[in-house]
Amino acid sequence: MNVAAYLIAAFNLIYALEQVVLDFATWKPVIYINLVLTAVALAVPFLHRFNDVAGALTLGISENIGLFLLTYILGTDSGLHIQYFAAVAGYFVVLGLGRLRLILALIVGGLGLHLAAWAWFTPERALLHAKPYELDDLYITAVATTTTVVAVVVYYAFRLAEQARRKRTPCCTTSCRRRSWTG
Numbered sequence: 001m002n003v004a005a006y007l008i009a010a011f012n013l014i015y016a017l018e019q020v021v022l023d024f025a026t027w028k029p030v031i032y033i034n035l036v037l038t039a040v041a042l043a044v045p046f047l048h049r050f051n052d053v054a055g056a057l058t059l060g061i062s063e064n065i066g067l068f069l070l071t072y073i074l075g076t077d078s079g080l081h082i083q084y085f086a087a088v089a090g091y092f093v094v095l096g097l098g099r100l101r102l103i104l105a106l107i108v109g110g111l112g113l114h115l116a117a118w119a120w121f122t123p124e125r126a127l128l129h130a131k132p133y134e135l136d137d138l139y140i141t142a143v144a145t146t147t148t149v150v151a152v153v154v155y156y157a158f159r160l161a162e163q164a165r166r167k168r169t170p171c172c173t174t175s176c177r178r179r180s181w182t183g
Contacts, residue, residue: 001055001094004153005044008063011145012038018141022134030073030128037066053102056094060087060106064113071117075126079139084114086146093157 016034019027040062044055064084071081087110091103123135130138 001048001059002045003156004090004094004149005041005055005059007149007152008059009038009041011149012041014145015138015141018137026128026130030070033066033069033073037062053095053099056091060091060110063087064110068113068117071121073127074130074135074138075121075123076118077123077126077132077135077139078130079135079142081114081117081121083142083146084110086149089150090153093153 012034016031016038019031019034024031041059044059047055047058064087067080067083071078074080088107091106095103
C-alpha cells in the first residue's frame with residue numbers, strides 16, 4: 001500500500017507542478033485538488049496504525065472523489081477519468097482476496113464514478129476551458145501515470161510473492177541457486 005501511496009503522491013505533485021507552470025491563476029482549483037490528494041497519499045503509511053485497511057480505504061475513496069472533481073472541472077478530454085482503472089489491480093494487490101466484497105464495492109464505486117464522469121463531464125461542459133495542447137498533455141500524463149502505477153504495484157506484489165515462495169521452498173540445485181542470484 002505504501003508503494004502505491006508514494007507513487008500516487010509523486011504523480012499528483014507532478015500534475016500540480018505542471019499546472020503551476022501552465023498558469024497558476026487558471027489552474028488554481030486543479031492545483032489545490034492535486035495538492036490535497038498528495039497530502040492524503042503521504043498520510044497513508046501512518047493510517048496503518050488505526051486499521052489494516054484504513055490506508056487503502058482512505059486513498060481509494062479520496063482518489064475516487066478527487067478524480068471525479070478533476071474530471072468535472074476539466075472534462076473527459078483530460079483523460080483523468082481513465083485513472084479509475086489503475087485502482088482495480090491495486091485493490092486486489094493491497095487488500096487481498098480475503099476482502100473480496102470490499103474490493104468489489106470499491107471497483108463498482110469507481111466504475112460508477114468513471115461512467116458518470118464520462119457521461120456528464122463532456123468537453124463542452126468542462127468548467128475550465130483549457131487549450132487543446134494542455135488537455136493533450138494531461139491525457140498523455142494520465143495514461144503514463146496510470147500505466148506506471150499498475151505496472152509498479154503488480155510487479156511489487158509478484159516480487160513479494162516470489163520472495164515468499166523462495167523462503168518456503170529450499171533451493172537444492174546449482175542451476176536454481178544461479179537463477180536466484182540473477183533474478
